Amino acid sequence: MTKEENNLILAAQKGDRAAFEELIYRYDKNVLGIAYSFIKNNEDAKDIYQEVFLRVFKGINNFEFRSEFSTWLFRITTNVCLTYRSQKKKFAYTSLDDEPDADESEQRSLSELLSDGAATDSKALNSEVSAKIENGIEKLSPQQKLVFTLKHYQGYKIKEIASIMNCSEGTVKNYLFIATQKMRDHLKVFMDMD
Amino acid sequence: MEHQSFKELIQLALLNELSDDQMKELHKHMIDCSRCQAEYDSLTQYFAVIDKNKPDSVDEQFLHDARRQFRTKLDYELSRQTVIEKIFHSIQKYFWLNKGAVFTGAFSLAAGLVIGYFVFSSGATGMNFFTGENGGRAGKQIITNVRFLSSDAASDEVNFVFDAVRQVKMKGKLSDPEIQKILADALVNEKNPGARITTVSALANQVSENKAPNPKVKDALISALKYDNNPGVRREALKALLEMPYDNRINDCLLFVLQHDKNSGLRIAAINGLTLAKMNGQAINQETLNVLNQKVKNDDNEYVRIRAASLLKEENIQ
Ligand SMILES: [Zn+2]
Numbered sequence: 001m002t003k004e005e006n007n008l009i010l011a012a013q014k015g016d017r018a019a020f021e022e023l024i025y026r027y028d029k030n031v032l033g034i035a036y037s038f039i040k041n042n043e044d045a046k047d048i049y050q051e052v053f054l055r056v057f058k059g060i061n062n063f064e065f066r067s068e069f070s071t072w073l074f075r076i077t078t079n080v081c082l083t084y085r086s087q088k089k090k091f092a093y094t095s096l097d098d099e100p101d102a103d104e105s106e107q108r109s110l111s112e113l114l115s116d117g118a119a120t121d122s123k124a125l126n127s128e129v130s131a132k133i134e135n136g137i138e139k140l141s142p143q144q145k146l147v148f149t150l151k152h153y154q155g156y157k158i159k160e161i162a163s164i165m166n167c168s169e170g171t172v173k174n175y176l177f178i179a180t181q182k183m184r185d186h187l188k189v190f191m192d193m194d
Numbered sequence: 195m196e197h198q199s200f201k202e203l204i205q206l207a208l209l210n211e212l213s214d215d216q217m218k219e220l221h222k223h224m225i226d227c228s229r230c231q232a233e234y235d236s237l238t239q240y241f242a243v244i245d246k247n248k249p250d251s252v253d254e255q256f257l258h259d260a261r262r263q264f265r266t267k268l269d270y271e272l273s274r275q276t277v278i279e280k281i282f283h284s285i286q287k288y289f290w291l292n293k294g295a296v297f298t299g300a301f302s303l304a305a306g307l308v309i310g311y312f313v314f315s316s317g318a319t320g321m322n323f324f325t326g327e328n329g330g331r332a333g334k335q336i337i338t339n340v341r342f343l344s345s346d347a348a349s350d351e352v353n354f355v356f357d358a359v360r361q362v363k364m365k366g367k368l369s370d371p372e373i374q375k376i377l378a379d380a381l382v383n384e385k386n387p388g389a390r391i392t393t394v395s396a397l398a399n400q401v402s403e404n405k406a407p408n409p410k411v412k413d414a415l416i417s418a419l420k421y422d423n424n425p426g427v428r429r430e431a432l433k434a435l436l437e438m439p440y441d442n443r444i445n446d447c448l449l450f451v452l453q454h455d456k457n458s459g460l461r462i463a464a465i466n467g468l469t470l471a472k473m474n475g476q477a478i479n480q481e482t483l484n485v486l487n488q489k490v491k492n493d494d495n496e497y498v499r500i501r502a503a504s505l506l507k508e509e510n511i512q
Contacts, residue, residue, distance in 0.1 A: 017268075025261070032252045032260055040249060042256065049260045050267050057268060130247045151209065152244050158211050176209075177202060184240055191239060 001068055009069060012060050020060070024053055027070055030154070031077050037153040038081045038146060040134060048084055052077050067163065074164040078150075082142045129190060136186035140179050147175040148183070197229065204234050208241055368396060371408050378414030387424035394418060394427055398434030407438050419447055425457045432463050440471050442479075449485045458495040465489070465501045478509055 005026070011019035028049070035048035055076050063072055137145055146165070150156045158176070162169045184191070203220045206212050212220065224230045366373040374397065381393045397411050418431040432451065435444050444467075451464035468486075472478060478486075489502035 017272075021265075028261065029252055029257055032257055036252060036256075037249050046260045046263060050264050053264050054267060054271065057271070126247065129243060133244065133247050152241075153248050158206075158209075173202070173206075177205065180205060180237075180240070183244070184236075187240070187243065190243065191236070 001065070005069060006065070009060070009063060009065075013063070020057065023069070024056065024073075027073055028053070030070075031073065034074065034077050034150065034154055035081060037149040039084065044084070048077070048080050051080050051084075055080070071160075071163050075166060078146055078164055081146060129187075132187060132190065133183070136183045139186065140182060141175075144175045144179040144182070147172055148179040151176060197227070200224075200227070200230050201233055204230060204237055208234075208237055371410075374408045374411045378408075378410045381414045381418050381427075387422075387427055390418070390422065390424065390427045391430050394430035394434060398430060398437060412438065412443075416443065416447055420450055420454075425460060428455070428457070428460055429463065432460065432467070436467050436470070440474065440476055445471070445476075445479070445482065449482060452485055452489060452493075452498070458498065461493065461495060461498050462501075465498050465505075469501060469505060472505065472508070478505070483509065 005023070008019045008023040012023055031052055032045060032049050035052070036042070036045040039045050039048060052073075056073060059076075063069065137148060140148060143165075147161060150161045150164070151158070156164070158169050158172050162172045165172065200220060200223055203212065203216060207217060207220055224234065364373065364376065368374065368377075377393050377397055381390055381397070384390050384393065394415065397415065412435070415431045415434050419428050419435060422428050422431065428451075432447075435447060438444065448464040448467045448471075452461050452468075455461055455464070468478075468482065483506070486502045486506050490499055490506065493499050493502065
């Protein structure tokens with residue numbers, strides 16, 4: 001933590017709102033990014049954002065400089081994500097899941113998909129893959145889902161994820177391995193079969 | 195090393211999570227292991243798919259909207275806190291200036307609209323009344339019955355009164371005289387009629403099982419019967435008193451109700467009480483005869499008049 005950041009935190013703890021805002025605007029894009037990649041819905045992501053920073057605002061006096069401010073902030077973010085219940089979500093994800101997998105003849109191998117950039121229907125195909133991925137992520141447990149998004153979409157190191165989620169690196173790896181296994185199974189129709 | 199471990203190392207390698215030594219070890223193994231080579235290729239493909247389908251990153255407009263919404267929310271939160279703090283400080287000042295101030299209403303049966311409870315337990319400000327610390331081991335302090343006398347938006351001044359009640363949680367047996375005493379106090383002091391009814395019923399339940407009632411309970415029931423302005427409370431009190439061994443005090447209460455209670459249902463219950471007592475062998479004294487005579491002539495309620503007349507008639511025959 002830089003000295004400048006320390007000063008902002010101390011000022012925020014004394015009730016300096018400008019300092020508080022300056023402090024959170026250093027990280028709020030990441031918070032919104034985590035929220036969005038976790039929840040995949042703009043309104044819900046903004047809800048999570050509000051809740052996170054309201055908690056930060058109310059709790060800043062309890063911040064004791066025992067960890068990086070960002071770690072503390074992202075820990076709050078992940079907690080809010082894990083406990084967030086969307087109002088709209090139950091409608092957003094219907095059970096696409098339970099649909100039988102695409103017909104054998106329609107299956108495309110992964111290499112086909114990847115080399116398909118020029119094809120006219122590549123966009124449609126990408127959105128099909130995206131939907132399938134999103135659908136697979138929804139089937140993960142909240143913790144697996146969180147580790148998956150933090151790692152693959154937000155690019156955090158396993159070590160960072162462990163401190164954000166307040167657990168061991170081993171636990172994070174486990175979540176990650178299980179998530180990978182489940183996702184590969186889920187996406188196998190798109191993968192090369194050999 | 196097990197093959198499974200190498201599978202995990204491959205994954206970590208592709209995620210840039212391996213140390214140089216681990217990387218070397220993995221490469222060494224893969225030269226001879228076709229299964230791991232295949233796994234490496236397959237995982238590479240999988241990660242490429244995941245990477246290609248990453249959700250869009252947050253754009254500036256999205257971030258801008260989220261910030262704007264948050265500022266509005268924070269404004270609201272701060273203004274709410276200011277109001278709570280203002281009330282809190284004036285309450286604190288009040289108690290500072292009136293150090294000996296007694297809490298009005300010693301007990302609350304945790305019923306009714308309790309503004310203070312909402313204000314101070316919302317957790318937003320973490321303020322805790324009197325104790326000045328979080329948690330409040332001694333129980334929650336309740337600010338109740340807040341009445342605004344005046345408020346002046348221009349000068350930012352508010353003027354209000356309230357009752358400060360310390361909420362005490364008690365658990366005990368109704369047959370315990372101490373509990374009965376507290377409930378009896380509550381019956382007298384509680385402002386919420388619903389809570390008073392509950393209290394009386396609780397006492398009444400105890401009374402029916404207890405032949406020698408607690409005098410304090412009896413006093414409380416008598417004053418509830420005579421002076422409570424809620425007819426439901428009076429009715430419950432009367433019911434409870436009639437469960438007690440009949441004596442002159444109870445007789446006087448029934449007469450009091452017959453003469454003064456404006457609620458005809460209660461006067462009917464009172465005259466039924468007198469009838470029952472007589473059937474159980476209680477003598478009717480002169481005072482009672484006087485009241486009955488009076489009732490025959492001028493009670494608004496026909497049933498009361500008829501019952502009074504028949505009681506007098508039976509008395510004259512004997
Ligand atoms: Zn191998």
